[in-house]
Amino acid sequence: MENRPLDAAAVKATRIAVVGGGISGLAAAHRLRELAPTTEIVLYEAAERLGGVLETRRQDGFLAEQSADTFITNVPWGVDLCRRLGIESELLPTNDALRKAYVVCRGRLIEVPEGFLLMAPGKAWPIVQTPILSWRGKLRLAWEYFVAPRKDPSDESLKAFVVRRLGIEAYERLVQPLIGGIYTADPEKLSVAATMKQFVEMERQHGGLIRGMQQRKAREGNADSGARYSMFVAPRGGMSALVEAIAARLPSESIRLNSPVRSVSRQEDGVWQVATNSECETYDGVVVAAPAPAAAVLLHSQDEPLAAELEQIEYAGCAIVLLGVDRRQIAQPIAGFGFVVPEVEQRRILAASFASYKFAGRAPDESVLIRVFVGGACHPEMNELPDEQLRQIVLEELADLIGLSGELQTFSVRRWSAQMPQYHVGHLERVERIEALAAKHAGLTLAGNAYHGVGVPTCIHCGEQAAERLLEQLALGQVER
Structure with a gap:
């Protein structure tokens, strides 16, 4: 990623607001600081601390993460x-x-079959051996190799996708708990295209999940196992260390805690007004990095159709x-x-x-x-x-x-x-509509886990992209006074 500051003369902004101090908003503010160091940035956070759901607490000698660890x-x-x-x-x-995951099966803890990647089997023998599935369930899973790809391009639920390809038993005993552990969601409503796009692509490109895993194994030499814990890391001091490191790069006067924003609106002269309970301030651009329902409230007076779409994200x-x-x-x-x-x-x-x-x-x-x-x-x-x-x-x-x-x-x-x-069926289409509506408002970008992914790296990427889009608008003179 390029860290070279933009030409100061090209960036027409003197002040930019970031609404929301979770990891997406922090990443946006940090990226703005990297690329346009002379621009004043003000970050509004309704709570008394930064980080959103990311929080590490020390209690009784334990380092206890309060959400993602x-x-x-x-x-x-x-x-x-x-x-x-x-x-x-x-x-x-x-x-x-200890890089293994277990699943409760008829009251006992059984290891997830080696090579089973969330909803696709990478190795045959562990599936044959596992007591998690009955022989009927194993045969149905093996039959996935012969299941024809779905021709209908429309979105479908994660449950419908998995049952269609792997059968009901593999869904109930393996996929539902593994996916549920990530999204705390109802797979009957969850969009497979929005949450597990790689498996939809496997079906489209290779004809099925087993075929797709075979191709993957041929490329990489082996298949990942279990819940892919080997691919996870965390700061030594916990996830709050990431939040603190970003905050330390921002001027202390730019961070406003306990500052809930009431509305965000563009004025007739082209500047953006951010209103809190105590004051209204104007900015050249705004990154709204609040959860979708909160963003809907903030933007309701500016764009009712946009707010209505945001409200639909449960x-x-x-x-x-x-x-x-x-x-x-x-x-x-x-x-x-x-x-x-x-x-x-x-x-x-x-x-x-x-x-x-x-x-x-x-x-x-x-x-x-x-x-x-x-x-x-x-x-x-x-x-x-x-x-x-x-x-x-x-x-x-x-x-x-x-x-x-x-x-x-x-x-x-x-x-x-x-x-x-909750990325329900139709989520990707809704996000397209949201982004198209937001793009009509020069000087406004959106960020957060409501759109393209809930993982920490994806939220970081979303925030950084929002910052970069906003600076490009300002540099190209798209924000007209």
Whole structure:
């Protein structure tokens, strides 16, 4: 990525506002600072801290992530930003010795078959051997090789795609829990094209998933296994270290915390007005990096059709229960990073992640940090249960699944209400409409996890692209007074 500042004379902006201090907004502000260092940037954040859902807390000797605890490296944007921030050397790889994922199957934890990549089998023998699928389910999965590609180019749900290609049992026992662990979503509504485009491309290009994985293996020499944890990293000090590193590159006076924005509108003279509860200020351009529902409110007076489209993007939430225990309290330990729970198991948790197995330094010696996910789009009522009730539910489930017993060394609950955008069928078309409507407003760009992906690197990329588009508009004189 080029870091050369733009010609100061070419950039007609003197002030740019960024609304939203999550990772997308931070990435946008940082990119603006890199490319146009003489431009004044003001970042508005409604909360009392930066980072959005990214937050690391130290509690009772544990380093406890409150949401995402890693980011993927098969796309460059996260690592590239860390390199430019000077913290690349602080990135830790996950523990290869425990690079496995498990799935609950009829009350037991079974390893995800080696080579099974989210929704595509890369190796035959592990599928043959796994007790997760019945022989009927295995034969149906193998039949995928002969299933003709879908000719209809329209979007379809993730469930419809997987059942059509792999059968209902592979969907219920493997794909639904693995995908659910990423999106906390309902796969019956989730768009396969918006969330798992690579598998749609496999079908189109190679005729199917097994054929596609064979071609991939031929190119790369082997197939990835499990949940691809080897491709994940995190800062030594936790995800908040990334947030802090970006904030340190911005002038302190440019960051306005506890500053919820009420509206964003373009005035007759071409400048943009950003209104908070206490003041109105004008800017040459604005990056709106707020969640889609909030962005809809901000832009409603400027463009009702745009706001209406933004309002249609639904969100779901979940609760994360964090537990610290002595490792000797786990009677049935697993040699892996965690497990996911299929809906057909009818349990009260979605997944559990052993954070201290992934990275050193997340728990005191001889202790284990476990993060348990509850609720999601399919069980929203679970998100709002009292802490003590969630504690009891999680302890009962972990007692049954891994033999956990005894007193906890630490306990907390982090609730995220309506923070995960749901990429329902038709999402890509809606985003196209949103971007077309936004493009009509010179000096306005959008960023965030509501559009092109929910992963940290994708959010970084989205924010940086929004910053670059805005500067290009200003440099080309597209913002007319």
